[in-house]
Amino acid sequence: MEDLYDIIIVGGGPAGLSAAIYTARAKYKTLCLESSMPGGQVARTYEVANYPGFENPIGGVELAEKFYTHAMNLGTNFKTDAVVKAELEGDIKKLYTKRGKEYYAKCVIICTGATPRSLDIPGEKEFTCRGVSYCATCDAAFFEGMNVFVIGGGNTAVEEAIFLTRYANSVKVAVRKPEGGLRCNDFLRDEAYSNPKIEFLWSHTPKCINGEEKVTSITLNDLEKKEEVTYPTDGVFIFIGENPATKSFQDQLACDENGYIIADEAMQTSIPGVFAAGDAIAKQLRQIVTAASDGAIAAVNAQKYLNEKKRAAKN
Numbered sequence: 615m616e617d618l619y620d621i622i623i624v625g626g627g628p629a630g631l632s633a634a635i636y637t638a639r640a641k642y643k644t645l646c647l648e649s650s651m652p653g654g655q656v657a658r659t660y661e662v663a664n665y666p667g668f669e670n671p672i673g674g675v676e677l678a679e680k681f682y683t684h685a686m687n688l689g690t691n692f693k694t695d696a697v698v699k700a701e702l703e704g705d706i707k708k709l710y711t712k713r714g715k716e717y718y719a720k721c722v723i724i725c726t727g728a729t730p731r732s733l734d735i736p737g738e739k740e741f742t743c744r745g746v747s748y749c750a751t752c753d754a755a756f757f758e759g760m761n762v763f764v765i766g767g768g769n770t771a772v773e774e775a776i777f778l779t780r781y782a783n784s785v786k787v788a789v790r791k792p793e794g795g796l797r798c799n800d801f802l803r804d805e806a807y808s809n810p811k812i813e814f815l816w817s818h819t820p821k822c823i824n825g826e827e828k829v830t831s832i833t834l835n836d837l838e839k840k841e842e843v844t845y846p847t848d849g850v851f852i853f854i855g856e857n858p859a860t861k862s863f864q865d866q867l868a869c870d871e872n873g874y875i876i877a878d879e880a881m882q883t884s885i886p887g888v889f890a891a892g893d894a895i896a897k898q899l900r901q902i903v904t905a906a907s908d909g910a911i912a913a914v915n916a917q918k919y920l921n922e923k924k925r926a927a928k929n
Contacts, residue, residue: 625725627654629892631681632909638688649696653678660751724890728856737823745829750774760848771853772798779811788818881912
């Protein structure tokens with residue numbers, strides 16, 4: 615079977631690439647399926663300041679390239695495609711992709727990560743890529759000298775708001791909670807508070823995004839005054855959390871109420887021979903370093919699974 619691999623890794627972010635490094639180095643025939651560019655969310659991050667071994671911040675794209683090159687040089691096969699259906703029971707796992715391909719593996723490691731959560735308000739879909747964005751690192755340069763909004767009050771929202779001030783003339787941050795209700799770390803909070811380009815709008819939630827050919831304004835609900843207010847803006851950046859990219863697997867694997875795959879400490883899922891790692895699994899901390907760690911654990915245990923199957927077949 616030409617397309618039979620020892621291990622197929624679904625997802626090419628830090629978890630998937632870490633897993634690939636371990637499996638390819640151990641001489642297992644490894645395929646990594648990634649729907650876009652390798653690196654996952656790391657490749658959309660301006661800089662990384664807390665990954666071990668880099669005493670100075672490293673660009674997200676540069677770090678992603680290092681992960682990818684390491685895995686590729688060890689012999690990992692890469693294909694750009696997305697899994698839309700899977701048959702995971704049995705000794706041979708079958709994966710069906712968006713491009714109409716079928717792949718087969720003795721073992722699968724799911725590292726599909728998570729995708730930005732949407733507001734589901736009028737104008738959001740209509741103006742995506744025309745003023746609405748979910749990635750400041752990707753799109754900030756398009757807003758040089760303009761005025762933009764950020765929606766959200768967590769680490770990512772505040773971090774991206776700070777980054778946007780490198781380009782934008784002003785950044786207004788709409789936060790659902792009352793004044794001081796940021797859900798970010800103290801370092802980011804203090805940096806944001808001291809940035810003259812950033813203004814926080816407390817107790818504000820988005821109602822709709824307005825425009826014609828592109829975004830021209832945003833309408834918010836002022837929860838304290840119980841009224842609507844419309845602000846002119848050139849762009850709206852949305853950072854309100856993520857949803858796990860696990861839809862193709864939820865009908866077969868045990869998942870929590872939010873759709874994150876449940877895996878044990880060995881990264882083993884509810885189906886033997888299927889492992890999961892990184893932001894796609896139910897876990898406490900989602901960081902690059904924990905994703906890479908998950909990937910390594912999944913890879914080592916995938917190898918153990920294959921070796922046990924091999925020994926069993928001989929007896």
